[in-house]
Amino acid sequence: MKTEIIDVLSWAAVFDQGLKSSDVLRYLTKKSTIEEVSAVLRDIDEFEQREGRWYLSGKEYSRVDYKKTTASATRHLKEGLPIVSKLCETSSILGVAITGSLASGSSVEGADVDLLIVTKADYVWRVRALAVYLEHSARGDTRICPNMVLDRRDMKLRPSVYAARELAMMRPVKGREIFEEMISQNPWFLKQLPNANLSPSIELTESIGKFPLWWGAMRLPVLGILAEKWEARRRISECRKESSSLESVYDKLRCIGHESEHRSRIEGRMVEIAMEVSTHERGLQ
DSSP: OHHHHHHHHHHHHHTTOOBOHHHHHHTOSSOOOHHHHHHHHHHOTTEEEETTEEEETTOOOOOOOHHHHHHHHHHHHHHHHHHHHHHHTSTTEEEEEEEHHHHHTOOOTTOOEEEEEEESTTOHHHHHHHHHHHHHHOOSSOOEEEEEEEETTOOOOOOOHHHHHHHHHOEEEEOHHHHHHHHHHOTHHHHHOTTOOOOOOOOOOOOOSOOOHHHHHHTSHHHHHHHHHHHHHHHHHHHHHHOOOSSOEEETTEEEOOTTOHHHHHHHHHHHHHHHHHHHHHHHO
């Protein structure tokens, strides 16, 4: 279990963060219990505890003010949730979850409210247009970012350490049952993180803003389908032309705008840190 815990803490170290014992268990790739995890953390020199969080011994961390980052995440959620609540009012959206740093409850100033949205059949690109409209028409500094919009018919994700931990961390705000279904459609998730489950939901707040006049037209049976085809055709072409990321996917059923290539960058850095720990350990033997 030592190697698996090193991997988990190496992931956290990418963000200069430590983890509580319960979070180490949650992101562990081996089936275990909190008692077993706590015993290994206490008994092995490669791990050290500071202020209730576990870190890799000998690894230099930039100091994180958790009170500040928690307060930042809380403020950004408070500012962004009214817009998200408005988005959730349409029946064309089956599920919405907050992902990224705000889902973890710790963020830097200026963080976006990253969203994973699941739509009814043939609504991906219309819903994305609606989300962008509501974001642009809202006041305040916090931005909502619909970086994953999926048609319910295709909720399968590419297996990876990054995707598994994003799924475990996401916080549903609408359609929790849809995200339970998503996890069941990605059986690799529980193989990757056998101690994890879907995080608690976040309650919606009073919404702000208005739907644009064109949204009603976009939901009409015939006109709506034509609008979806038109919006999909032009946006897919535009996004693919502008994209330089191998992690982004733009097609009729999926809009996954991972242009920053977080997965490969974070997973690569995690491996580097884990190797540094192993090298340091061998040097002490």
